[in-house]
Amino acid sequence: VLQSSYDMFNKNKDETLDELSALGLRHVGYGIPIELFGPFSEVCVEAVRPLVQEFPNKSTSTEMVWCPKDNAHQLQEKDVPEHMMIEGFRWSISLTARVLVRTIMDGSTAVMQAIHFDDSKRLRRALLDAPRDQRCIWQLAVQVGSQSISPLFWALRSGAHTTAKAMIEDVLTIRADRDNYYYGADELFKYQPNIADNILREAPFLAESLLEGLIWRSHKSQDNLRPVIYYVKHLLQDMDEEQMLSRGLISYVRFNHPQTIMHPILTFTLDLLWEKMAKWYFLKDRLLTVINSIIFVTAQCLMSGIEVAQDPTASLFLAVGRALVYAMGFCRLLYWHVRQIILSFVNKDFAPFSCFWVPRYLTRGSHFLSFILMLNLLAMMTVEPMFHCLADSSDEDSGYGGAVQFYCDAWTDEMSLAYEIFIVIGVFLYVILIVEVGSISVRLSEYRVLCLHAVEQVLLCFAVITVVILAFAFAISGMPREVSSVSRNEWGDVGAALSTLLRLAFGVMDMAPIQDVAEESSLLVIVIILFDGVL
Numbered sequence: 001v002l003q004s005s006y007d008m009f010n011k012n013k014d015e016t017l018d019e020l021s022a023l024g025l026r027h028v029g030y031g032i033p034i035e036l037f038g039p040f041s042e043v044c045v046e047a048v049r050p051l052v053q054e055f056p057n058k059s060t061s062t063e064m065v066w067c068p069k070d071n072a073h074q075l076q077e078k079d080v081p082e083h084m085m086i087e088g089f090r091w092s093i094s095l096t097a098r099v100l101v102r103t104i105m106d107g108s109t110a111v112m113q114a115i116h117f118d119d120s121k122r123l124r125r126a127l128l129d130a131p132r133d134q135r136c137i138w139q140l141a142v143q144v145g146s147q148s149i150s151p152l153f154w155a156l157r158s159g160a161h162t163t164a165k166a167m168i169e170d171v172l173t174i175r176a177d178r179d180n181y182y183y184g185a186d187e188l189f190k191y192q193p194n195i196a197d198n199i200l201r202e203a204p205f206l207a208e209s210l211l212e213g214l215i216w217r218s219h220k221s222q223d224n225l226r227p228v229i230y231y232v233k234h235l236l237q238d239m240d241e242e243q244m245l246s247r248g249l250i251s252y253v254r255f256n257h258p259q260t261i262m263h264p265i266l267t268f269t270l271d272l273l274w275e276k277m278a279k280w281y282f283l284k285d286r287l288l289t290v291i292n293s294i295i296f297v298t299a300q301c302l303m304s305g306i307e308v309a310q311d312p313t314a315s316l317f318l319a320v321g322r323a324l325v326y327a328m329g330f331c332r333l334l335y336w337h338v339r340q341i342i343l344s345f346v347n348k349d350f351a352p353f354s355c356f357w358v359p360r361y362l363t364r365g366s367h368f369l370s371f372i373l374m375l376n377l378l379a380m381m382t383v384e385p386m387f388h389c390l391a392d393s394s395d396e397d398s399g400y401g402g403a404v405q406f407y408c409d410a411w412t413d414e415m416s417l418a419y420e421i422f423i424v425i426g427v428f429l430y431v432i433l434i435v436e437v438g439s440i441s442v443r444l445s446e447y448r449v450l451c452l453h454a455v456e457q458v459l460l461c462f463a464v465i466t467v468v469i470l471a472f473a474f475a476i477s478g479m480p481r482e483v484s485s486v487s488r489n490e491w492g493d494v495g496a497a498l499s500t501l502l503r504l505a506f507g508v509m510d511m512a513p514i515q516d517v518a519e520e521s522s523l524l525v526i527v528i529i530l531f532d533g534v535l
Helices: 002-010 013-030 034-052 083-107 110-117 120-126 135-140 151-157 161-171 185-191 195-202 204-213 247-255 264-302 306-310 312-347 365-382 413-440 442-477 480-484 494-505 512-520 522-534
Strands: 064-066 074-076 142-144 147-149 215-217 228-230 350-353 356-359
Touching (some): 002 013, 013 083, 013 142, 013 147, 034 083, 083 142, 110 120, 120 161, 135 151, 147 151, 151 161, 151 195, 161 185, 195 204, 195 247, 204 215, 247 264, 264 312, 306 312, 312 365, 365 413, 442 522, 494 522
Antiparallel strands (some): 064 074, 142 147, 215 228, 350 356
């Protein structure tokens, strides 16, 4: 209240009116009675009056004003200390109230009143007088001055979901007259480009109503088939030309709800995007990964023998292969990740990962694995024998043979071990990245998902077996009397008991030691039988 009164004296009038119009439109949604603004203004004036009397009076005006105590006689204005301030505050707050009242009166349309009561019947009555070409606008925009409010958005925000559903269905209903057809999909996404996100946040159960409104189904059939039209324009193309994909489609994908994403129009749209645009870029990127993996396996695994390194011709091919591993594999990954990291810093797009903040793109599985692969190739370069033996390549009497040297005194045994470890890691990383090529087929994707679930179940099974083995191993180690009575040393300590129980759990242990235990310690054999029964 005080800020609005202050702005009347210190801000540009157009800017102040815009702010008050926006505030008044929000009051329309709140359903504030305009009869309360007058009493509220007077109460504010009376609340400020005692505070104003404490300020010194610098007025020299001799204008006659009524005495504020009894309003029965007049005094000079300089003798009434608070008069100028009070009247100034009264004028500013009264003007603010009048602007708000005018805004509420102009914005309190029949549609907004129906939203306030959450009554779909009242909404339909309010739209009876609407022209066909203005029917959508009445439900999507209320304009007062330079400010506007969307009745549909306000219905979603205020919880008037019954009215919101009726509005969505009405806007997306096809109507016609003698000259034109009227369909409000373009107006809906024009006035509310974030309509899908608003619905999924405020009333997710209305998501299907929006999608069903974008489909036209004929009531007649042809050859046992029913003609259907999908209005996918606003699921493919955003109203903002700078957006690559529609915000509506992105909102449905991020909603992460299986039943919603399997809606026919979303399935059709995503399949269309995949087949016409994304599939070939995906295959192009994965094809380079497949080529790099073939070169990697050929140069690092198939041609890793000593006889290849000692043959002059074969060693030259090996050198070319390993050079391609770093040029096509490492340099490509380095360029892509540096570019993505720079974009993340520019856009400040980070996400928490453990105790650190990392670029958000690294939270995706394939991108994180490619980043690890890049670091692995960088580590391989540090122990690459071809680089360490460059000084010996021109020495024909080195004794290692080959046009390019891969074995020399500078390449130590520790380097050889580290190099082999990096090769093993690189092979598995390339294989995991290649598996994603299966995404081009629904059948292969289903099989991959099943395999991942199977691996998860197997790991859980191994975890349970490990816990059981540890529990029985500790239990047996707590029976020194029974263990000492057994002649064999398979149960002598915790380590021996763990090894024995592990072999017993996987069925690779001879049963003769168990028979000897049965003859020497009945309690210990009971524990072993119980262990076998648990597994």
